[in-house]
Amino acid sequence: MVEYQHVTADMSVYRDGTIKLHGPEGFEGMRRAGRLAAEILDELTTFIVPGVSTQAIDDKVRGLMLDGGAVPATLGYRGFTHSCCTSINHVVCHGIPGPKVLKDGDIVNVDVTPLLDGWHGDTSRMYLVGDVALKARRLVDVTYECLMIGVNMARPGVRLGDIGAAIQAHAESHRYGVVREFCGHGLGRLFHDAPEVVHAGRPGTGPELRAGMFLTIEPMINLGKAPVKMLSDGWTAVTRDKSLSAQFEHSIGITEDGCEIFTLSPKGLHKPPY
Numbered sequence: 001m002v003e004y005q006h007v008t009a010d011m012s013v014y015r016d017g018t019i020k021l022h023g024p025e026g027f028e029g030m031r032r033a034g035r036l037a038a039e040i041l042d043e044l045t046t047f048i049v050p051g052v053s054t055q056a057i058d059d060k061v062r063g064l065m066l067d068g069g070a071v072p073a074t075l076g077y078r079g080f081t082h083s084c085c086t087s088i089n090h091v092v093c094h095g096i097p098g099p100k101v102l103k104d105g106d107i108v109n110v111d112v113t114p115l116l117d118g119w120h121g122d123t124s125r126m127y128l129v130g131d132v133a134l135k136a137r138r139l140v141d142v143t144y145e146c147l148m149i150g151v152n153m154a155r156p157g158v159r160l161g162d163i164g165a166a167i168q169a170h171a172e173s174h175r176y177g178v179v180r181e182f183c184g185h186g187l188g189r190l191f192h193d194a195p196e197v198v199h200a201g202r203p204g205t206g207p208e209l210r211a212g213m214f215l216t217i218e219p220m221i222n223l224g225k226a227p228v229k230m231l232s233d234g235w236t237a238v239t240r241d242k243s244l245s246a247q248f249e250h251s252i253g254i255t256e257d258g259c260e261i262f263t264l265s266p267k268g269l270h271k272p273p274y
Helices: 024-043 054-067 134-153 160-173
Strands: 004-006 019-021 085-088 091-093 107-112 114-116 123-128 184-186 193-197 214-217 220-222 228-230 237-239 245-247 250-254 259-261
Touching: 019 193, 024 054, 024 107, 024 114, 024 123, 024 250, 024 259, 054 085, 054 107, 091 107, 091 220, 091 245, 107 134, 107 245, 123 134, 123 245, 134 160, 134 214, 134 220, 134 245, 134 250, 160 193, 193 214
Parallel strands: 004 019
Antiparallel strands: 085 091, 085 107, 091 237, 107 123, 184 193, 184 214, 214 250, 220 245, 228 237, 250 259
16 A cells, blocks of 8 residues: 655655655755756756767766755765766666767767755756767657656646556557666655656556655657666666667656646757757
8 A cells, every 4th residue: 555654844754665745845945956957967968969978978967066066866876986877879777977988870868866955856868969860869759758748647646557558658659668677766855765657557557646746757768679688787777679768857746736847957958959
């Protein structure tokens, strides 16, 4: 049975399986953290070009977070040693920044989570590197459509299975695969919390959304089949069939009559081309 817990900004919170319901102070904290996260991704739109390394992207992200008064939530998280994730082409998620240089035709997801005044602003966006093939651009477009289908459905009374089913139906109508091994999640003062937000499912199933919930919607959509595998580094997930993969992510809060997107781009740079 799903348990919900009303929390205030001065309460200690733990990952105890309960779904947290937040008040106005929580919404304000998430607005600030989410805006900084979105501003960082906006700054990357002119920085990500052929020839830039993923380590340079990571350095840029870390500097922008520190300048904004935040720290990277991923730095040191379960042993992860970088300030963002950079997932290129067939990498589904959690790509590790390093010396690899982006080349013309690549697609790359950058996932950032600044921790600002105790609140996590978690978001990711796709970037097109140079001249990108039509099939890759189409995958990116449809993945963004999947994200927004989920976001636009999010309101009190909707079940997470309804959102997952709608995302799955849209992706599969284009013969794309929907990743199941990784999912969205609750967040706030905890980086990852209940509930899990799977991007496939059956309508009428799963936890019911209630006002005050904070969660991410972050579909990972593959050009080929859905299954993924982990690399030996313990972090990087790739498509088993080596097909391209794309992802977008927003952090949202459920309001009385819908949802608020905390990580919306202030400059309107929602999806490429930017």
